Amino acid sequence: MGYTPELNELIKIVEKTRPERIRQIKAGHSFPKLSLEERAEVLEKFHPDYKKTGRCPILAGPNKGDGKFYPEEFVELLHSGSRLKDIEQFEKLIQKPDYETDVLVIGAGGAGCSAALTAMVNGQNVIITTKLRMGDANTVMAEGGIQGATQEVDSPYYHYLDTIGGGHFTNDPKLVKALVNDAPLVIEWLESLGMMFDKEKDGRLKVLKGGGVCRRRMHSSADMTGSEIMRVLRDEIKNNPDKILPIEFAPAVELILDQDGKCMGAILYHLETKVYSVVYAKAVVIATGGFGRLHIQGFPTTNHYGATADGIILAYRAGVRHRFMYSTQYHPTGAAFPEQNIGLLITEKVRTLGAEPVNRNGEEFVFPLEPRDVESACIIRECIERNNGIATPTGRLGVWLDSPMIEILRGEGTVKKALEAKYIQFKRYGIDISKQPMLIYPTLHYQNGGIEIDEWGDTTVPGLFAAGEVAGGIHGENRLMGNSLLDINVFGRRAGKKASEYITAGITLGTPKLDHVKKFQNELKEAGIETDELSPMILPDYSNPKVRERQLTAKRFGTLQ
Amino acid sequence: MSAELKQSGDKPNLPPDTKMIEVFIMGKRYKVPATLTIQKAIEWAGFQFLRGCGCRGGICGACPTIYRTKDDYKLKIGLACQTVVEDGMYLVQLPFVPAQKSEYHIEDERPTIAAIEKHYPETFRCVQCNTCTKACPMDIEVMQYIAEIIKGDYKKAAELSSSCIMCGMCAARCPAELQQFNVAMFVRRMYGRHVLPKAEHLQKRVKEINENKYIPFLDELGEISHDELVERYKSREWQPEPYEDPNWQPKETKYL
Ligand SMILES: Cc1cc2nc3c(=O)[nH]c(=O)nc-3n(C[C@H](O)[C@H](O)[C@H](O)COP(=O)(O)OP(=O)(O)OC[C@H]3O[C@@H](n4cnc5c(N)ncnc54)[C@H](O)[C@@H]3O)c2cc1C
Ligand code: SF4
Ligand code: SF4
Ligand code: FES
Numbered sequence: 110m111g112y113t114p115e116l117n118e119l120i121k122i123v124e125k126t127r128p129e130r131i132r133q134i135k136a137g138h139s140f141p142k143l144s145l146e147e148r149a150e151v152l153e154k155f156h157p158d159y160k161k162t163g164r165c166p167i168l169a170g171p172n173k174g175d176g177k178f179y180p181e182e183f184v185e186l187l188h189s190g191s192r193l194k195d196i197e198q199f200e201k202l203i204q205k206p207d208y209e210t211d212v213l214v215i216g217a218g219g220a221g222c223s224a225a226l227t228a229m230v231n232g233q234n235v236i237i238t239t240k241l242r243m244g245d246a247n248t249v250m251a252e253g254g255i256q257g258a259t260q261e262v263d264s265p266y267y268h269y270l271d272t273i274g275g276g277h278f279t280n281d282p283k284l285v286k287a288l289v290n291d292a293p294l295v296i297e298w299l300e301s302l303g304m305m306f307d308k309e310k311d312g313r314l315k316v317l318k319g320g321g322v323c324r325r326r327m328h329s330s331a332d333m334t335g336s337e338i339m340r341v342l343r344d345e346i347k348n349n350p351d352k353i354l355p356i357e358f359a360p361a362v363e364l365i366l367d368q369d370g371k372c373m374g375a376i377l378y379h380l381e382t383k384v385y386s387v388v389y390a391k392a393v394v395i396a397t398g399g400f401g402r403l404h405i406q407g408f409p410t411t412n413h414y415g416a417t418a419d420g421i422i423l424a425y426r427a428g429v430r431h432r433f434m435y436s437t438q439y440h441p442t443g444a445a446f447p448e449q450n451i452g453l454l455i456t457e458k459v460r461t462l463g464a465e466p467v468n469r470n471g472e473e474f475v476f477p478l479e480p481r482d483v484e485s486a487c488i489i490r491e492c493i494e495r496n497n498g499i500a501t502p503t504g505r506l507g508v509w510l511d512s513p514m515i516e517i518l519r520g521e522g523t524v525k526k527a528l529e530a531k532y533i534q535f536k537r538y539g540i541d542i543s544k545q546p547m548l549i550y551p552t553l554h555y556q557n558g559g560i561e562i563d564e565w566g567d568t569t570v571p572g573l574f575a576a577g578e579v580a581g582g583i584h585g586e587n588r589l590m591g592n593s594l595l596d597i598n599v600f601g602r603r604a605g606k607k608a609s610e611y612i613t614a615g616i617t618l619g620t621p622k623l624d625h626v627k628k629f630q631n632e633l634k635e636a637g638i639e640t641d642e643l644s645p646m647i648l649p650d651y652s653n654p655k656v657r658e659r660q661l662t663a664k665r666f667g668t669l670q
Numbered sequence: 671m672s673a674e675l676k677q678s679g680d681k682p683n684l685p686p687d688t689k690m691i692e693v694f695i696m697g698k699r700y701k702v703p704a705t706l707t708i709q710k711a712i713e714w715a716g717f718q719f720l721r722g723c724g725c726r727g728g729i730c731g732a733c734p735t736i737y738r739t740k741d742d743y744k745l746k747i748g749l750a751c752q753t754v755v756e757d758g759m760y761l762v763q764l765p766f767v768p769a770q771k772s773e774y775h776i777e778d779e780r781p782t783i784a785a786i787e788k789h790y791p792e793t794f795r796c797v798q799c800n801t802c803t804k805a806c807p808m809d810i811e812v813m814q815y816i817a818e819i820i821k822g823d824y825k826k827a828a829e830l831s832s833s834c835i836m837c838g839m840c841a842a843r844c845p846a847e848l849q850q851f852n853v854a855m856f857v858r859r860m861y862g863r864h865v866l867p868k869a870e871h872l873q874k875r876v877k878e879i880n881e882n883k884y885i886p887f888l889d890e891l892g893e894i895s896h897d898e899l900v901e902r903y904k905s906r907e908w909q910p911e912p913y914e915d916p917n918w919q920p921k922e923t924k925y926l
Contacts (some may be wrong), residue, residue, distance in 0.1 A: 137914050245732055259872050266887040266925035274903035282892045290884055293875040303776055303859030312867030323906040336729055342857055348773045381722045396705035404679035413725045449707050449754055453727045503683035529833050534728055537752055651680055656716035
């Protein structure tokens with residue numbers, strides 16, 4: 110395996126221009142950054158979010174009539190029916206709980222686990238329910254790192270500026286303030302839990318610079334930062350079985366509110382046994398992550414199997430607005446070769462360490478660390494408008510990411526050490542990324558928007574909190590690298606704390622109701638939406654359509670039998 | 671040429687000349703395109719995963735698969751999402767491995783051999799057969815990290831096991847019934863907490879945050895006009911890379 114002879118020929122061109130490019134970098138001449146005006150122009154012309162097709166308005170629920178155009182794939186889910194089709198049956202079911210607890214956390218990625226642990230520390234009993242296994246989540250996949258202004262030449266002030274500028278000044282200031290101010294606290298919390306941060310001999314945290322930031326503040330654990338965070342948080346949860354009960358393979362499919370509109374639990378659907386069960390809780394934290402598996406604009410994705418926007422759907426039916434869901438993050442460097450790795454992430458850290466995107470002619474065409482949307486748009490422009498992309502054997506396009514530069518700039522062996530997981534992943538296909546460049550193209554990566562929250566993760570429904578990728582406003586229309594691993598911990602912890610305070614202040618649960626679901630179903634009807642589709646989606650359908658045609662008696666609710 | 675027309679979500683692009691091959695999923699024969707990963711081949715055959723599929727990117731450990739290839743007695747292990755099918759491949763997924771996890775309070779433990787004896791006593795039963803290393807889909811030197819754990823070298827063991835995705839294949843194959851990935855998890859956390867030196871500058875910063883030192887600066891940013899905010903964003907001083915200037919100091923210091 111490895112590259113085809115044709116691609117190997119093209120790599121020679123990259124090798125030829127490499128020494129001069131290295132010389133330029135060492136002399137401090139980087140490719141010029143775009144001005145704010147130039148950024149706006151390239152985004153408008155080439156970013157998938159600005160495409161006119163594949164987008165539509167929302168016709169029912171709290172975001173109805175907000176004048177925005179959202180990805181079709183997402184709107185379709187909002188416009189779908191509840192899985193509780195025969196709602197009276199479920200109204201009966203919810204009168205008796207199968208589980209009772211203080212805090213119910215929905216979703217066991219980083220945000221869910223940090224919320225659960227914080228609620229526990231604040232004296233609450235917790236149930237954490239999740240769609241697949243604990244940690245089958247986007248968190249486990251994060252590679253590059255987590256931001257935090259921990260160094261002396263940096264401060265939360267600059268972290269704030271970088272974050273809000275990267276989000277094109279659309280971010281919610283109070284959320285950014287919470288994010289950057291708590292960042293060092295989160296790093297310290299993770300350190301105290303035994304996370305293996307990359308450190309100097311004396312314990313100083315190693316830091317790198319991410320795209321669009323003015324200071325080095327990206328902390329990492331090789332290129333498995335998310336995996337390390339996830340392993341540690343999951344282990345800590347498992348260390349406390351008397352206080353936190355995990356329930357796996359049991360996605361929440363609808364919230365339960367009481368007659369006063371307080372959130373008081375959720376209905377779970379046990380995937381393997383197809384049983385529904387009922388959890389009563391005094392407070393609920395939604396931490397279901399993002400929506401990559403909706404394949405917005407047909408893009409492949411870096412996201413895990415269960416990233417299907419479930420939490421937003423649940424909250425929406427309960428009356429909670431979402432924000433910025435019209436904005437999607439395409440990561441500039443998704444794998445374009447080999448086909449088996451298509452869309453998988455190549456961490457920004459590769460560029461942070463010095464690798465440049467290079468076109469077919471071996472030329473640089475963009476500053477390597479522009480904000481992600483800008484970088485992506487520039488790569489798309491290079492391939493489509495300027496025709497300087499490289500065609501893959503399966504008919505895709507890409508540009509080179511010149512990873513061997515890292516070895517020259519930072520010393521031999523750096524790639525294998527700092528990009529351990531990536532190195533193995535490509536080696537499996539006969540490509541040595543310390544010696545050969547990678548072929549890349551933008552890939553669907555992150556849900557910029559999400560459920561509307563305040564700086565404590567609180568929503569407009571009493572007793573309902575949200576944290577992590579499922580929440581919106583922190584990053585505005587564009588997220589910077591390393592701010593998400595940070596946000597899930599900042600707002601997970603904040604939501605866990607606030608939920609505990611909410612409970613401690615005294616809560617009496619009323620009668621369990623599904624009126625919000627009925628009300629929403631009516632709104633759909635009034636808007637003239639008739640559909641057999643059900644949501645939340647739970648899992649995407651990747652079965653072979655030809656086989657599917659013959660699965661004649663398989664009933665499907667959404668995508669699941 | 672429009673690249674966007676080729677976007678097809680997670681569906682593999684299969685050129686018309688793609689070869690079809692036979693694989694045996696739990697003994698039953700299916701024809702699948704030769705370029706697919708095991709994971710996509712199983713889906714191609716008509717299955718929908720509930721178990722055995724998580725990240726789809728080689729890092730969650732949900733999809734380990736045991737297989738034999740044609741005319742080879744060797745039992746191989748690979749991640750379904752990262753391994754390409756071969757003609758005549760016989761496979762089964764092993765999405766779960768029963769293993770015990772010791773419960774502990776990290777602050778009360780010490781990174782000693784005694785701690786291993788207490789929490790994972792079976793570790794010392796290792797007979798050095800190296801089966802675990804051969805089983806590991808992440809190419810980790812599993813036997814080696816176990817040897818380091820037995821010696822009490824937390825540092826070496828933590829470093830050697832750092833890319834473990836906890837798929838459990840080592841434990842499934844081990845004749846001495848070790849639970850390598852769980853003892854390694856214990857060791858890594860102990861190393862992170864008790865062996866690696868604490869970041870002192872972080873302690874200082876945490877103290878400053880707890881004293882609300884930065885709140886006024888952040889409030890200021892929340893109050894200034896949009897234009898002023900944009901101006902401050904544009905005029906940020908840019909920290910150079912260490913290979914450009916390792917001793918750089920910013921000129922503006924009042925917000926530090
Ligand atoms: C490949 C990749 C690399 C990344 N790299 C970085 C990086 O370097 N730095 C950075 O800051 N960020 C990075 N990110 C982004 C970051 O990892 C994620 O945004 C973040 O981890 C999301 O955390 P979360 O806890 O909100 O969601 P997740 O980690 O996705 O967890 C959500 C959980 O909820 C579960 N769930 C979903 N629906 C339901 C339901 N209905 N009921 C119950 N449970 C449900 C899911 O199964 C999952 O377990 C990366 C993301 C990806 C995909
Ligand atoms: S060490 Fe064991 S659990 Fe970890 S990746 Fe290797 S085989 Fe899997
Ligand atoms: S398989 Fe078990 S006994 Fe054999 S080397 Fe590994 S840990 Fe030791
Ligand atoms: S699905 Fe996560 S490792 Fe294969």
